[in-house]
Amino acid sequence: MKRRTALTAAGAIGAAAAVTGAAATPAQAQTAFARGADISSLAKSEDYGGVYMWTDGWREDAIWILSKSGVNWVRLKVWVDPADGYNTKTQVVELAARAKAAGMNVLVDFHYSDFWTDPGKQAKPAAWTGLGFSALRDAVYDHTADVLGGLKAAGVTPAMVQVGNELNGGMLWPDGRYDRLDQLAQLLISGADAVYDNASSTKVMLHLAEGGNNSLFRWFFDAMKGRGVPFDAIGASYYPYWHGSLSGLQSNLNDMASRYGKPVYVVETAYPFNPGDRDGYANLVSASTPVSGYPSSYTGQSNMLTAIANVVKNVPNGRGGGVFWWEATWTAVDGNGWDPTDPNSGNAWENQALFDFAWKVTPALKTLGTL
Incomplete structure (x- = not known):
């Protein structure tokens, strides 16, 4: 197992516009402002x-x-051994290859779990539960390297990789929990090393939720920088009905870009085009106006996206990297619910996709593609 910096980690720890498919052309892969969509x-x-x-x-x-609508990045999450067999290396490689053929860059989002990870849950993969810490650190490296190896073999080296997802509470609990910062740093170093060793041109992103919470972001990134964790970009989830005001997001992104000298991305956001649901499974956001001035409508969805993008574009010194719409293609399809362990689970998010209840693009897709 090759590792770039982990051997010195102990020392570091101490210190379209088109509206139909007819005449459109694909977006060209680029590293300019990311107009991204998570399509996991x-x-x-x-x-x-x-x-x-x-x-x-x-x-x-x-x-x-x-x-063809102008989206130039896709984001793909990867789980280790999920119950339904989806969001594994197999699907990530296949979707990434299709995205590359359509002219788009790829961001791979490693959850290091068999299930969703977020600030409230960071469960180890079942196969890793009995590992000691050193072996757990190696498992992070090996899993990251394995997925990147599959992508590289398919000719689809990603432009960026997230080492962990919404790391507010750490990862791989309890070993890498927020109250074990030295161990969390070692796990993140191991993942970053795997990226740099196996895809030297790929950028490493660290990602937190609560995009308007500056004290949280400062605490986390100061702690990780002080422990020698390498990163090239900062990612934030910002859901406007949960994560505070647009002005709070602006202040935090401005501070992060200045404090650490890195590009910042809103790597997850969404907003409803409709307050209802299509599959009879209650949605997470069903208010008619989740945020004042932005109704759950086609117009409200587009206007909120524009407002968030303007925040990112206004980050000084060109360090606003882009915006990714979370789960743009997660429509209400029987069998494709939120829980990989339950085939009968529903989708609590279909009213925030970029395809509506009739499976047609919402106007916000054109907005995203022309940011």
Whole structure:
């Protein structure tokens, strides 16, 4: 096992605009402002019958609809051994190859779990639960390297990798929990080393939720920088109905970019186009106006996206890297619910996708593609 910096970690620790598919061309892969979409659910949606259409009812591959609309990045999460067999290396490689063929860059989001990770849960993969800390650190490296090796073999080296997802509470609990910062740093160093060793041109992002919470971001990034964790970009989740005001987001992103000299991204955001649901499973956000001035409507969805993008673009010195819409293609498809352990689970998010209840693009997709 090769490792770039982990051997010195102990010392560091101490210290389209088009509206139909007819005449559009794909977005060109680029490192300019990221107009991104998380499409992690797409492979399962397609396998269970999901379809995607332009406003005139013309069906097309969802990835090409995104690209022709101007989306230039996709984000793909990867789990270790999920119960349903989706969001593994297999699907990540396949979706990444399709995205590259459509001219888009790829961001891979490592959860280091068999299940969702976020500030409230960071469960180890079942296969790692009995490992001691040194072996756990090696497992992070080996899993990261394995996925990157599959991508590289397919000719799809990602432009960026997230080492961990919404790390507010740490990762791989209890070993890398927020109250074990030295061990958390070692795990993150191991993941970053795997990226740099196996994909030297790929950037490493560290990602937190609560994009308007400056004290949280300062605490985390000061702690990780002080423990020698390398990173090239800062990612924030910002859901406006949960994470505070746009002005708070602006202040935090400005401070992060200045304090650490890194580009900042809103790497997860979303907003409803409709307060209802299509599959009979209650949605997480169902208010008619979740944020004052922005109704749950096509217009409200587009306007909120524009407002968030303007925050990122206004980060000084060109350090506002881009915006990613979370789960743009997660429509209400039977069998493609939120819980990989329960085939009958529903989708609590379909009213925030960029495809509506009739499977057609919402106006916010054009907004995203023309930011």
